[in-house]
Every structure is written in structure tokens, then in C-alpha cells.
Amino acid sequence: MQDSYSKEVKEAEKSLIRYCGEFSPFIAEKASGSYIYDKDGRAILDFTSGQMCSVFGHNHPKIVELLETAGDKAIHLLSSILSPPVIELAHKLSSELPEELSKCIFVNTGSESNEVAIRMAKLVTGGFEIIGFSGSWHGMTAGAQSYTYSKTRKGYGPTIPGSLMIPAPYEYRCPIAHCKGTCDTTCLEVGMRMADQQSVGEYAALIAEPLLSAAGMIELKPQYVKRLKELCEERGLLLIFDEAQTALGRLGKTFAFEWYDVVPDFITLSKTLGGGLPLAATVTTAEIEEECHRKGFVYMTSHVSDPFCASMGLVAFDILHGEDLSQNALKMGDYLKDRLLELQEKHECIGDVRGKGLLLGVEIVKDRETKIPDDDLGRNICDRCLELGLNMNIVRMKGYGSVFRIAPPLTITKEQIDLGITMLDQAITDCLESA
Numbered sequence: 153m154q155d156s157y158s159k160e161v162k163e164a165e166k167s168l169i170r171y172c173g174e175f176s177p178f179i180a181e182k183a184s185g186s187y188i189y190d191k192d193g194r195a196i197l198d199f200t201s202g203q204m205c206s207v208f209g210h211n212h213p214k215i216v217e218l219l220e221t222a223g224d225k226a227i228h229l230l231s232s233i234l235s236p237p238v239i240e241l242a243h244k245l246s247s248e249l250p251e252e253l254s255k256c257i258f259v260n261t262g263s264e265s266n267e268v269a270i271r272m273a274k275l276v277t278g279g280f281e282i283i284g285f286s287g288s289w290h291g292m293t294a295g296a297q298s299y300t301y302s303k304t305r306k307g308y309g310p311t312i313p314g315s316l317m318i319p320a321p322y323e324y325r326c327p328i329a330h331c332k333g334t335c336d337t338t339c340l341e342v343g344m345r346m347a348d349q350q351s352v353g354e355y356a357a358l359i360a361e362p363l364l365s366a367a368g369m370i371e372l373k374p375q376y377v378k379r380l381k382e383l384c385e386e387r388g389l390l391l392i393f394d395e396a397q398t399a400l401g402r403l404g405k406t407f408a409f410e411w412y413d414v415v416p417d418f419i420t421l422s423k424t425l426g427g428g429l430p431l432a433a434t435v436t437t438a439e440i441e442e443e444c445h446r447k448g449f450v451y452m453t454s455h456v457s458d459p460f461c462a463s464m465g466l467v468a469f470d471i472l473h474g475e476d477l478s479q480n481a482l483k484m485g486d487y488l489k490d491r492l493l494e495l496q497e498k499h500e501c502i503g504d505v506r507g508k509g510l511l512l513g514v515e516i517v518k519d520r521e522t523k524i525p526d527d528d529l530g531r532n533i534c535d536r537c538l539e540l541g542l543n544m545n546i547v548r549m550k551g552y553g554s555v556f557r558i559a560p561p562l563t564i565t566k567e568q569i570d571l572g573i574t575m576l577d578q579a580i581t582d583c584l585e586s587a
């Protein structure tokens with residue numbers, strides 16, 4: 153399969169900027185539910201739901217209906233003009249969130265939603281220093297990239313001044329070589345003290361993914377977040393939860409932060425809110441919004457408050473609740489995790505299985521004793537999965553492990569999970585045999 157597809161992709165590369173290293177070796181013709189189909193009609197089970205966006209499955213009928221009827225309504229307007237879908241979505245979102253989080257803005261990408269939060273945090277606090285987590289990913293725009301400590305930092309010159317970092321609580325590989333398997337939040341205390349020493353006294357915000365995806369599926373546990381919030385409050389740091397991947401039911405609740413007893417100052421939503429279409433939102437408190445407005449806050453982009461994209465958000469909540477997908481994410485997530493743990497018992501190269509709901513990580517190691525990451529094996533398994541008909545995603549970071557990020561649509565069935573597990577099992581066996 154790979155060879156013929158590579159030829160087509162090679163041809164395409166003549167007129168495309170290679171923005172992601174290597175393109176996938178096949179050309180996707182269409183997508184539906186949990187599957188992508190290539191030109192020859194071959195079905196590929198998608199364990200990444202696109203770029204972690206298509207939580208309702210590819211081309212959900214309600215999304216297709218929205219696209220088909222979009223021409224009856226306004227698609228795009230002057231940025232200062234409001235429309236019914238924008239107003240309705242703002243009401244809907246605030247009704248889904250704790251009452252403190254009542255003010256919304258609608259943009260297109262996750263990067264942008266974080267730019268908005270960071271701009272507002274800077275304006276309202278008068279500070280400019282932003283703390284992010286090691287391994288985090290908040291986007292590719294200059295501001296969001298500055299607080300993104302994934303592998304995309306090198307080679308592009310200075311980041312925005314005031315970018316500080318604390319270690320993510322990576323339990324499998326304690327960042328300060330202190331805990332054995334269960335985080336006792338010492339890394340947080342140490343990290344904050346180090347940030348305090350680096351700070352020039354102009355704190356604005358701390359940005360966190362409830363489950364750090366690009367960092368290798370590292371979950372922030374409730375006790376950790378409770379302490380994080382206290383430490384932020386002590387320092388006047390506003391807390392931003394970036395729920396690009398975790399919201400809209402992925403972790404078994406509409407928003408992941410509902411697992412915590414903590415309400416953040418900002419929540420940013422993107423990927424999953426649009427279900428595959430470009431919709432993102434930033435939500436904050438009335439007090440913060442009021443103070444920013446008083447100070448002349450501006451965030452004008454061509455597609456802010458676009459009615460068509462906002463109508464997608466309404467469809468997203470309709471599908472999420474109508475099909476009880478948070479519940480399905482919990483149920484199917486538990487089932488998938490159990491199946492992955494069975495694979496771990498069988499294959500020594502699976503060092504760790506972690507995550508929550510339908511956002512799970514599988515870490516590939518040389519052996520469990522040394523925990524040395526096995527990048528080559530991880531890559532080979534990923535390639536072999538695709539040959540067998542399973543689309544997987546692996547993150548490989550220097551100093552971190554080699555981790556599969558498993559994020560199927562929330563509509564996934566038990567049978568599809570079983571099929572995916574069979575292919576993953578086969579891929580691991582094949583790669584170990586040929587090693």
C-alpha cells in the first residue's frame with residue numbers, strides 16, 4: 153500500500169509546503185463516522201478523530217445538514233454585527249458553564265482562543281508574564297507558541313518576553329525524580345518557586361490543559377489542580393484552562409474542569425467545539441470582561457463572530473446531549489483502557505497506559521525496567537497500524553517518551569474498539585517479530 157500512495161503524496165508535495173514533517177502516506181477521499189476512506193474505498197479506522205476535532209464522528213448527519221442549509225442564512229458579516237447564532241451560542245455556553253463564566257467571544261482556532269485569553273489577562277492584570285507547562289501545546293500563533301513547550305520552539309527566534317515554564321506532573325517519569333508512580337505535587341511547589349525566581353514581578357496568567365495531550369497524555373488530577381489554583385491566587389495569576397481537546401464530553405463530562413472543584417478565570421474551547429469545523433471560543437467572567445472593556449479591549453479578526461461557525465457550536469451541543477456522548481465517552485473510554493491494559497500484559501514494550509475518557513495514552517519503551525523510550529518501535533507500530541487499517545498518532549519528544557495519543561470519536565462502538573485493538577495488537581507483534 154505504502155509505495156503507490158507515497159508516489160501520489162510525493163507528486164502532491166511538489167506544490168505544497170511541508171508543514172508537518174512527513175504527510176500521511178495515503179490520500180483521503182472521504183470520511184464518515186469512525187472511518188476515513190482512501191481513493192480505492194479502503195476503510196481506515198480513525199483513532200485520532202481527525203486532528204482530535206471530529207468528536208461526533210466524521211460528517212455527522214446533523215453537521216452535514218448544517219452545511220447543506222448554510223446558504224439560507226448569513227455565513228459571514230462585518231465583525232461588529234451580531235447574528236442569532238452568535239447570541240444563542242453565547243447564551244448556550246454560559247448556561248452550560250458555572251455562572252461566573254458568563255462572557256464569550258467566538259473565533260476560529262485554538263491558538264486564537266488562547267491569544268484572546270492571554271491578551272485579556274495581560275490587559276486586566278497589567279502584567280505580562282505567562283506560565284505554561286512543560287510539553288504543553290497551545291498553538292502556533294506567536295503568543296500561543298511562546299507558552300507552548302512542545303518540540304516546536306526551536307529555530308524561530310525569540311518568543312514573547314515573560315514566558316515561564318513549570319514541569320508537567322508526568323507521573324510515569326517524575327520530572328524532578330521524586331515521586332514513584334503517584335504525584336504528591338512536589339513538582340508543582342518546586343516549579344512555582346522556580347518561576348517566582350525567574351519572574352520580574354509582572355505575573356498575568358497560568359495556562360493549563362486539564363489533560364496535556366502533546367506532552368504525552370498527562371492528566372492534571374483534582375488534588376493537583378486544587379493546589380495549582382491556590383498557588384495562582386497567592387500570586388495574582390489568572391488561571392486559563394485550555395480545553396481544546398478535553399471539552400465537549402471527551403473526558404466524560406461536558407468540560408474536563410468539571411472533574412475539579414475549581415472554576416478557572418478563563419476557559420478556551422476549540423477543536424471539539426467545532427466538531428471538525430473552525431470554531432473556537434474564549435469564556436471569562438463578567439468582572440474581567442468589564443475591566444477589559446473599560447481599558448479599551450480590542451480583538452478584531454476577519455472571522456470573529458461569524459454566524460455560520462457559531463451555528464456549528466449549537467449543533468455540537470445538540471449532538472453531545474442528544475446522543476449522551478459524555479456518558480459514551482466514559483463507558484467506551486473505560487472499555488478501551490481495559491483493552492489497552494490487556495495489551496500491556498501481553499507486550500513488554502507498553503510501559504504505561506494512562507488518560508481519561510476517550511483521551512488515552514500508551515507509552516512505548518525499550519523495557520519496563522529502564523523505561524527508555526523506544527522511538528523507532530513506536531514509529532514502526534504506528535506505520536504498521538496504518539497498513540492494517542488503523543489511523544494512530546504518536547508523539548515523540550526528546551527527554552520524554554514515545555506516546556500514542558488515542559482519541560477516537562465519542563460515537564465509537566465496542567466493536568470498533570475491538571477491531572482497533574486487534575489491529576494494534578497485530579501491529580506490535582509484527583514489529584517485534586521483524587525487529
Ligand SMILES: Cc1ncc(COP(=O)(O)O)c(C=O)c1O
Nearest residue numbers: 261262263289290291361394396
Ligand atoms: C490543547 C491545545 N490547545 C490549542 C491548540 C491549538 O489549536 P489550533 O491548532 O486550532 O490553533 C491545540 C492544537 O493541537 C491543542 O492541542
